[in-house]
Amino acid sequence: MNTTENPVYLRCKDHTVSGKTFSLIRDEKHQMLYTHPAPKADELPEYYKSEDYISHTDARRSWFEKIYHLVKSYALRQKLKYINAADPGKGALLDIGAGTGDFLAVAKKDGWNVNGTEPNTSARKRAGEKGILLFEKPDASFVEDKRSAYDIITMWHVLEHVPDLERQLEELKKLLRKNGTLFIAVPNFRSYDAEYYKEYWAAYDVPRHLWHFSSDAVRSLFSEKGMEVEQIIPMKFDAYYVSLLSEKYKNGKMNIFRAFCTGWLSNRKAARSKEYSSLIYVIKHQNN
Template identity: 65%
Template structure:
């Protein structure tokens, strides 16, 4: 994507791995933010090398991690309900950025034919232990093997990590069957908790998050690829989870009461504005 640097929006620190500072730059055409400088693709995996990067592990070392997995268990089933409620029934499902395979495991146990993409070697090994074999990437061989497409494609908090954003969206369009449905979940930098925590907002997560989306950005990006947003679903738990991490980044400790209050206020305000901390976008082909 052309990262035309129209203005500096914010500077953020990598609180998870490197301690480095990155800029968030406004992209006028798509009404979104871009992380600058973006790490070299070959060095990008280094920024995921942390035991605190919870989506690549099943660790339950602390109260926070135990709470994360309790909520995650509920959220996995809720995500499948969203898919079924969209009259998808059963069919072929592709999860991109599948982590340790938990969502695919739930889908498989409920009658779906599943495939998954996950670049992390450690996460793929953990998924394999659960009986879910994942592919490393959507390379030409994968695209050719699965050219018949999928009924459902999901990306749960993954699109913000993808280095070649336009290429990825083009692949999603190519892999989605004519009447298929795409589910994209991403953080929303226009939410109250993002404004409240500013440079400490955990969902900026630089430099692992290369892109920072608004609803306008998702609509425009997919419209450029002849796809349309047909529904938006709030992820209300994310406001509390992100606020808890943001408190840690801001104060050095997890203040549960302050985080709960910030998460509650964020959801309360979003009930009127629609600007939830994270949003699932339900997307279909333009002519479907």
């Protein structure tokens, strides 16, 4: 998926850091998009260096950030509910791309045996202040020792960021116990809010988001690795959050009323189509 021979779906601007324009290229085989040109490995960290990149900070400077953290606290409780339903025994949990460690802190308090990874240094430091030790990445020991036996692995809006998608999927299969459960949350470019905002849709977030998924794509990619999507859970708040940011990118300011209407309409349409702004995929090994 590193060629531009496939057709261009959209061209989008990086509104957060560089102001550069990137292309979204169709991958017809998997029914997904990918960002081109993808930043080189040594360039990618530069695109995360912004005080506005909220998942790497605990900032509450504006009403938008305060609302974000209020909704985030609700979302954390929901995520905990989902993993407890999958494994009431509260076994070993790995969160990949753990940010500032809030989800792992909630899970640890609830009795889970937690581990996590986060490539961003400042985010790892903030997590450490909350009593959550994060690794930069899963090293060889994650596969070779007991930590290869994870009952639950979570990636909350992280899979779209990974430079090597093929390698990440292989790694997930190795790290997950045969009867374990994988939770993957990603934006859905087939949602109504994505269609409405087009190149201004905030969840494209180029070039930090390297991959842009549909539900068909997630099913196809994991099926190729011997894993199966068993359930899809909507993330209804994302339509409002993404619409607010998209309004800012499109019109220069956050029009709360218009964003709310767009988010509401997106969720209403998704009640029939199932194409919500973001989706959580519950995945297991095939033939458990």
